[in-house]
Amino acid sequence: AGGGMMSGIGGMLVSGMAMGTGSALGHRAVDAVLGSRHPEPAAATEAAQQLVAEKAPCSEQAKAFADCMSWASGDMGACQQYFDAMQQCRLNRSNLGGNPSQLLPSELVDRCIGSRIWILLRGDKEIVGTLKGFDVYVNMVLEDVIEYEITPEGKQETRLSQILLNGNNIALLVPGGKPEGVV
Amino acid sequence: MFKGGQKKDNALDLSKLVDKTVRVKLAGGREVEGVLKGFDQLLNLVLDESTEFLRDAEDPLRVTDETRTLGLVVCRGTSVTLVAPTAGTEEIANPFIQPEEEA
Helix, strand or coil, X not given: CHHHCCCCCCHHHHHHHHHCCCCHXXXXXXXXXXXXXXXXXXHHHHHHHHHHHCCCCCHHHHHHHHHHHHHCCCCHHHHHHHXXXXXXXXXXXXXXXXXXXXXXXXXXXXXXXXXXXXXXXXXXXXXXXXXXXECXXXXXXXXXXXXXXEECCEEEEEEEEEEEECHHHEEXXXXXXXXXXXX | XXXXXXXXXXXXXXXXXXXXXXEEEECCCCEEEEEEEEECCCCXXXXXXXXXXXXXXXXCCCEEEEEEEEEEEEECCCCEEEEEECCCCCCCCCCCCCCCCCC
16 A cells, blocks of 8 residues: 555554454453453453463563562552553553454555545435545545435436545445445 | 543443444434444444445435445444444334324
8 A cells, every 4th residue: 555554644554553463362351351440450460461471562561560460469559550551551552443353444444545435425425436545534535536416306426537525524435436236 | 540441431332342233323314234343442433244224215314124235334433423232222113203283
């Protein structure tokens, strides 16, 4: 996808790609424990150790917490600041894109750059075009565009060579364009 | 003071709904159902095998049973008004209908 990848969506996509796959199941269990504000100390330590073993994101903070718990014989109170630091690190990552093993919406749109995309707007208008790029607001640059409008007379088509589509009214994006024969 | 989670947590934790079928209502009246594959904090969603419920031609505010297949889609978080799992959802008779009265 060339230059389109790094620009516009800032570091979001880069971090998303860097998170990689990891261990989906392992992360769900870890998330369950560490997702709570006051997890059971032994479980929290175990979860942190798992993050370290997997070399998962935030494993540095997880190791600091696990080491502290081992030093403090499982006293959460003594290690609260390390737990907080670990949570903050994971929070920063999760704010960027949820669970690493899932598909980020922005990633999917980015993969669509260069191909046909079908955009359904909030009202009854639809746009099909080749996606050249988009920005953080999902304003989109499209080429070879067909605009579909549902008027009292029926469906109306307009062709446009290149447009900047305002992201304000976009409801749905369908990579691949509009299939033949769909209403 | 230990805050634990995010400053403003989502009321619905979408990670619980990943790989489940959800119904999404969008601003402007569109309704889509599909399998939740991904999301972000801004409520942008990735739905797979999705179908759109088409609206009544006469009454654009009502949704019919007619559908069209969309497939893998992204729902813009700025347009999402409702996300609900379909499991455990059932349609009931309209509890608000009142008999028409002569003015």
